[in-house]
Amino acid sequence: MPRPKRxxxxxxxxxxxxxxxxxxxxxxxxxxxxxxxxLFESYAxxxxxxxxxxxxxxxxxxxxxxxxxxxxxxLAWKLKAEKQGYFxxxxxxxxxxxLGADTLPKLRKAINGLKKEVTVPExxxxxxxxxxxxxxxxxxxxxxxxxxxxxLNVVLRSEFPTQVNLLTEYLKIQNDYRALNIDHWRNFYRxxxxxxxxxxxxxxxxxAWPVILDNFVDWLKEKEEKI
Numbered sequence: 319m320p321r322p323k324r325x326x327x328x329x330x331x332x333x334x335x336x337x338x339x340x341x342x343x344x345x346x347x348x349x350x351x352x353x354x355x356x357l358f359e360s361y362a363x364x365x366x367x368x369x370x371x372x373x374x375x376x377x378x379x380x381x382x383x384x385x386x387x388x389x390x391x392x393l394a395w396k397l398k399a400e401k402q403g404y405f406x407x408x409x410x411x412x413x414x415x416x417l418g419a420d421t422l423p424k425l426r427k428a429i430n431g432l433k434k435e436v437t438v439p440e441x442x443x444x445x446x447x448x449x450x451x452x453x454x455x456x457x458x459x460x461x462x463x464x465x466x467x468x469x470l471n472v473v474l475r476s477e478f479p480t481q482v483n484l485l486t487e488y489l490k491i492q493n494d495y496r497a498l499n500i501d502h503w504r505n506f507y508r509x510x511x512x513x514x515x516x517x518x519x520x521x522x523x524x525x526a527w528p529v530i531l532d533n534f535v536d537w538l539k540e541k542e543e544k545i
Contacts (some may be wrong), residue, residue, distance in 0.1 A: 351411065353420035358410045369405040381426040388472050392432040395448045402452050443507075449473050450503045460497035463489050470506065478510045488534050495530055502528050518542075 361373035369377070378385045397413030399405055405413075419425040436442040449469055453461045461469075467486040475482045485506065489495075495502075505528050513521045513535075521527075521535050 350415070350420045354411055354414045355407075357414070357420070357422065357425065358405075358407055362407070367407065369410065371403040374403060374405070380422060381429050383429055386472060388476075389429050389432045391449055391452070391472060392435055392445060393429055394452060395445045396432070396435065399452065402455075446473060446507055447500065447504065450500055460499045461503075462497045463495065466498050466503070469503075474507065474510065481510045481515060484515070484538065485534065488537050492530075492533065492537075494533065498530070502530055505531060 358369065361369045361377050363370045363373060374390070375385060378387075378390065383389055393413075394402075394405075396417060397405055397409045399409050414420060414425065417425070417428040419428040436445045449472075450461060453465055453469065467489055470482050470486055509521075509527070509531055515538065518535055518539060521531075523532050523535070
């Protein structure tokens with residue numbers, strides 16, 4: 319005996335769906351972006367539509383961090399800021415959303431904890447390369463010695479104080495280079511990690527080090543001989 323045909327199930331309508339499962343725009347997300355935008359406007363240069371150096375200085379005062387503090391450079395890295403001293407609205411929105419900071423107290427707390435963002439070696443290396451790129455102006459491929467010395471002090475002094483002191487001393491007195499490129503910059507960090515200043519024999523000039531580091535090691539050896 320043939321089975322009776324089942325009646326087709328009635329189409330599901332929106333009224334049959336549990337309201338908790340419906341996908342609706344989250345009001346909280348909209349409000350979060352509104353608060354982030356409001357923060358941006360409080361520091362932005364209205365004619366430029368950007369947070370400019372004056373706005374960043376005001377921000378530093380409000381979050382109680384000096385503009386030379388490495389945390390402000392890490393903030394620029396987190397915002398993926400393309401132009402030194404300026405934050406666009408898009409950079410600000412995406413960066414603060416990532417940091418979960420939509421109010422000044424939250425932003426202050428996020429900035430205070432930014433050093434943790436670069437404790438992972440891979441993250442630090444990315445940040446370290448960014449620090450150099452951030453200092454480049456349009457069409458520029460190298461950074462002047464004075465700025466390099468400032469960057470070394472901001473980015474590496476806490477971990478390698480003696481090395482930074484000696485390298486910046488050398489960079490300021492040498493006359494072979496007026497500016498340095500990204501390869502020089504990356505190799506400074508590699509040098510600090512791999513070479514012991516108490517035993518300069520650990521430095522192997524055949525390992526494709528930049529010439530400026532060959533010269534730096536020669537200078538260090540001469541300095542030791544005079545002591």
